[in-house]
Amino acid sequence: MDTFKDVLRQLLRDVRSQKLRTFLTVFGIVWGTVAVTLLLAFGTGLKKQLIKKTAGLGDRIVIAWPGLTSMPWEGLGKGRRIRLNEDDIEALRKETPNLKAISSEYQTSMKLNYGTKTIAIDVSGVSPEFCDMRNLIPAEGGRFLNPLDMDRQRRVLFLGNEMAKSVFGTENAVGKTVLLGGSPFLIIGTLEPKEQDSSYSGRDNEKGFIPGTTFRALTGRKWLNNIVFQSQTALLNEQVSDSILKGLAHRRKFSPEDKEALSLWDTNEQFAFFEVFMLAFTGFLGIMGCLTLVVGGIGVSNIMNVVVEERTKEIGVKMALGAKARYVLSGILLETLCVTAIGGLIGFAVSLGICAVFPQFGLTEFVGEPKVSPAVAAITIGILGVIGLIAGWFPAREAASLDPVVAMKL
């Protein structure tokens, strides 16, 4: 307690007697802190933005479309159309290891009537699994399709938010009944607005989703348009895709080497790229910031060396009066940590300020919103602490090992 008060007092004294020097030192740390936090904050923001832009499509899903065979197989010629139905999905669901979710998707364009309005709408018949896989989050007050809807071939409709707006304006769509392809459908939910920059069958906010069973019964269709699936972890996507390809090749008799009989789009591939890219990017920024901080730390260490030199006589006197090495050491160390902490705090404040005003520049669309997350703060504080300790250690040890007789003579 006494030591701490003492340290603060000495710090004030140093600051007063060496204004410019202290300013420069603290500035070094402020600069380093701003660099580290801002770089990390922008890194975090950019990553969030990129994920947001692509995740609209789904959560690391794989999409598979059946097509025409491009090579002969077991006596069958090429150019044959591969068609898949619900049996294939059932088989895959049972037989594919590490599969988390799978759903068929049937698509068509229909007419939607409500009151006097008639609008063309792309409709997909899907399973409840679509909700999580494709990030089709229902807005407050609604729900997505459920297994009961599937079993009972219920005429229920989940509507994209833009479509709901075109049909109902500001009115609540949920609970209303519309005619879809001439049949009455109850709207059970609308899409929570989301960013979606990639798609394969139109943007979700303009679409409608109904149970696959209802779709088949209504349209008489047997063959699905595409499959959407997801593995237990994104890392397993490749392996699961391979199993699915082999399984379907076996069931539908085409070569597992045939790239066109079943085309696969692993949306995780771009995530994997982003992950690596962002890791490298954040790492680069972090290292640059750290180097800046290290330079700042060297500055602090230098200053503390000067402080020790200036205070040599005083330290000698204190030692003569019974101050132990520990006391001298911790005093200098504490003072260094204080300087570092003050610089760090100012740096944090500056960074937070910049992050707060940044969205007003209208660049968030491109680089996201910089955010000083707890992780960023923790990392910076950790680095600052280590730098402060190292910066203080050498001058402090120097001070503590002074010979009082010699020191007092100075």
Next chain:
Amino acid sequence: MLALAENQPAPAKLGPQAVPAPSIIRMEEVRKVYDTGKVKLEALKGVNLDVTKGEFLAIVGPSGSGKSTLMNLIGCLDTATSGRYVLGGDDVSRVTRDQLAEIRNRRVGFVFQSFNLLPHISAAENVEMPLVFGGVPVKKRRDRSRELLERVGLGDRMDHKPTELSGGQMQRVAIARALAMEPDVVLADEPTGNLDTSAGGDIMALFQELWRGGSTLVVITHDPSLAKRAGRVVEVRDGRIVSDERTENRPG
């Protein structure tokens, strides 16, 4: 008492009224060699010294003879190259740096020629310094520093910074500081060296007053008239004690 300081105490010699005062400082064949890399300089060449409780010892001698070196060893600011040093009954010839610091804090009080007060803090805070290192609680420290500054006649200068005091006043603050932890012995290295005759006389008078109060004092001085006020004068020449004489002075 006179005989005891120089010889081994022999029980047969002790009369009923000649109870030996306990020895505070006992040095046996103490040598100090300064090793400055190329040259080795023997500043003390075998010193034997015995100081008992309540003595007022003056150390005199020419410049460079080793007085300050001897004082630093007595005050545990430095350690001897060889020989034995017993301070207040404890052998302190070979102790750690931290133990030395603790001894300096509790057993000895220093008074320096150049005062060595910390210039940024008040007189009272300077006096409190050893108490801080000794772990004395704040309240007690305040009381003690007031009491000591009053005792050296600076009760009205408690909150003055050293720069706001005269040389004689600064040295009195230093003496108050030296007394703070109630040390076994007060050591002063030319305490009047930076003062004019009158201020120097005041300081010497203060030492005599402390002596009367029962303190043990060891004072280095160049001034023969000041040395005469002590109870015993030791002369150092070329790293050796060449004479050790008692004066007529008594504490009372």
